[in-house]
Amino acid sequence: MKFRDLMFGALLALAGTSLTQAQSFKEFNEGFPETVQKMYHVPVAMGDGVKLATDIYLPDKTGKYPTLLIRDMYTNGSAASRQKYAKFATSNGYALVFQSVRGRYDSEGKWYPYFQEINDGDDTLSWIAEQSWSDGKVGMFGSSYLASVQWLAAINKNPALVAIAPAVSPGNYYRDVAYPGGAFSLLSRASWGIGLVGSRTNMSFPVDWVSGINHLPIETLAQSVGFNVQHFQDWIAHPSYDDYWKPLNLEDRATEMDVPAINIGGWFDVFLRSTIGSYTTMTEQSASSTSRNGQRLIIGPWPHGWNQSSKLGDVDFGENALIDAPAMLLDWFDYWMKGSTKPKGLKADEAPVRIFIMGENVWRDEQEWPLARTxxxxxxxxxxxxxxxxxxxxxxxxxxxxxxxxxxxxxxxxxxxxxxxxxxxxxxxxxxxxxxxxxxxxxxxxxxxxxxxxxxxxxxxxxxxxxxxxxxxxxxxxxxxxxxxxxxxxxxxxxxxxxxxxxxxxxxxxxxxxxxxxxxxxxxxxxxxxxxxxxxxxxxxxxxxxxxxxxxxxxxxxxxxxxxxxxxxxxxxxxxxxxx
Known part of the structure; x- marks a missing residue:
């Protein structure tokens, strides 16, 4: 049985199931099993000597384990949502490594979004593979910035990285993140780039980011609300697609990547274009047949906060709108990292694309994107x-x-x-x-x-x-x-x-x-x-x-x-x- 048939039975069967707020990993609220070994804020040195705060969770103190890696800039790992990821991993026989990215929380170095994640991600993968508790295989998952770091780490083709599951991820940072259609994405770049992640930790100063950012000229917007943020100033200093943005055009760098991926997106997600773009370019151009045949695409009726509610805006898409995300991820990583060949719910004749048809409010599997019969x-x-x-x-x-x-x-x-x-x-x-x-x-x-x-x-x-x-x-x-x-x-x-x-x-x-x-x-x-x-x-x-x-x-x-x-x-x- 071919993997193309095998893996999508699991993915598509699970995508059709309903689980309220599945993405929140609600079933992992309990404590860790007694056997789990925890090591917090381990300083892991990058290639330039900067040490990043890294938490390690092992199912047991003995043995070698496949590892799931999360590289995060939103928390220091102590948040309940991140602890659930560790419980999910260790309860299913995986080590979990959680790392605060450079310049955030307890990690050393200067914080600057995106660019630094290429080398830091690669260095972290190599470090994990060298540890006595690692079997040498690493997978990555997460949403938004936690998805960005997966693609950026993949650029160096590190052999330890065997599978990823990026959700609602940017892939062309000029066209999606900053300048869709050439027009500056003001609300997200100001509220996120200035307000939330303008320093080492998340911020929540009383700024009205919806109606309070009409200051002109935009080059002094950050200053007008009390901030001085270099990366925001750099974004507005490069309104055209130039050498600043080219390293972050991951669609143009598919030939530099060699990793299977579930590309998870939402019809109302801000990075929908890139979710589709990553799937298509990796399917056509990535470095190996394993990678090209290992791309999967799933798009639901979701916004950037995917798989959290069936209702969005003024429309309720029904109970089928939500999926069992933890089960889907477990089947995905079990196949690539543990050699599983018969995930629960397997159907042998399923297809590589799964989309939610709004209006009819049903999931449907397809053989390609865009659909050949269009x-x-x-x-x-x-x-x-x-x-x-x-x-x-x-x-x-x-x-x-x-x-x-x-x-x-x-x-x-x-x-x-x-x-x-x-x-x-x-x-x-x-x-x-x-x-x-x-x-x-x-x-x-x-x-x-x-x-x-x-x-x-x-x-x-x-x-x-x-x-x-x-x-x-x-x-x-x-x-x-x-x-x-x-x-x-x-x-x-x-x-x-x-x-x-x-x-x-x-x-x-x-x-x-x-x-x-x-x-x-x-x-x-x-x-x-x-x-x-x-x-x-x-x-x-x-x-x-x-x-x-x-x-x-x-x-x-x-x-x-x-x-x-x-x-x-x-x-x-x-x-x-x-x-x-």
């Missing part, structure tokens, strides 16, 4: 604000709106970190705004599924030398409820690529391609699709001030008069991946 259909915008598969026949057709940076469209749902804003929300609070163009289809007469990458191609002109254009895909229910599924943005100066910005000529029509990432939804008869076009999404994204000035350097702004073109010559459209 029918990519264009839906065109018309100047009567309809959306249809019929292409425009008119020689001219336009709609106009004004974008005022002093009064931006407020963020309402989407793929963001902030718990009170993320996910699907009824868009009714934005109905009165005149700076949004809305295009809607006729009601669908039969159930229709779209699953896969979403993109918009619009033709637009502006009175400004630089501006933003945004598209949001919305499902409109028969009762009038209209909730968002996915959106995207393109900053005009990056319409031809993110490396070399080029301002636009006011009044000239340009084609803008908007990457809206991906989603999966099954419409019911009577549902309609709506697409909203606008130029702001604040504070999720920093406002384009429309002046063409260098990013973050100015507080000067101007109103942009925007024109969307819809004609035979300029067929603005959205392309949906319809599944027959």
């Amino acid at each position: 029918d990519y259909r264009p839906f065109y915008f018309h100047d009567n604000q309809t959306l249809s598969e019929k292409s425009p026949a008119k020689k001219t057709g336009t709609l106009k709106y004004d974008y005022d940076p002093a009064d931006p469209v407020p963020t309402l749902g989407g793929n963001i970190m902030m718990p009170k804003l993320r996910g699907p929300y009824d868009q009714k609070p934005l109905d009165d705004r005149e700076d949004i163009l809305r295009f809607v289809t006729e009601p669908f007469t039969e159930a229709t599924e779209f699953t896969g990458p979403i993109s918009a191609e619009i033709y637009a002109s502006s009175s400004a030398p630089d501006t933003d254009f945004m598209a949001k895909l919305i499902v409109v229910k028969p009762d009038g409820t209209a909730f968002n599924l996915v959106d995207g943005v393109i900053r005009a100066r990056y319409r031809e690529g993110f490396e070399k910005p080029k301002l636009i000529e006011p009044g000239k029509v340009y084609k803008y391609e908007i990457d809206m990432w991906a989603t999966s939804y099954k419409l019911s008869p009577g549902d309609r699709i709506r697409v909203d076009i606008t130029s702001s999404n604040y504070p999720r994204l920093a406002r384009n001030l429309n002046t063409g000035a260098e990013f973050a350097k100015t507080s000067e702004m101007q109103v942009a008069h925007q024109t969307l073109h819809m004609s035979k010559e300029y067929p603005s459209k959205i392309v949906l991946p319809i599944i027959p």
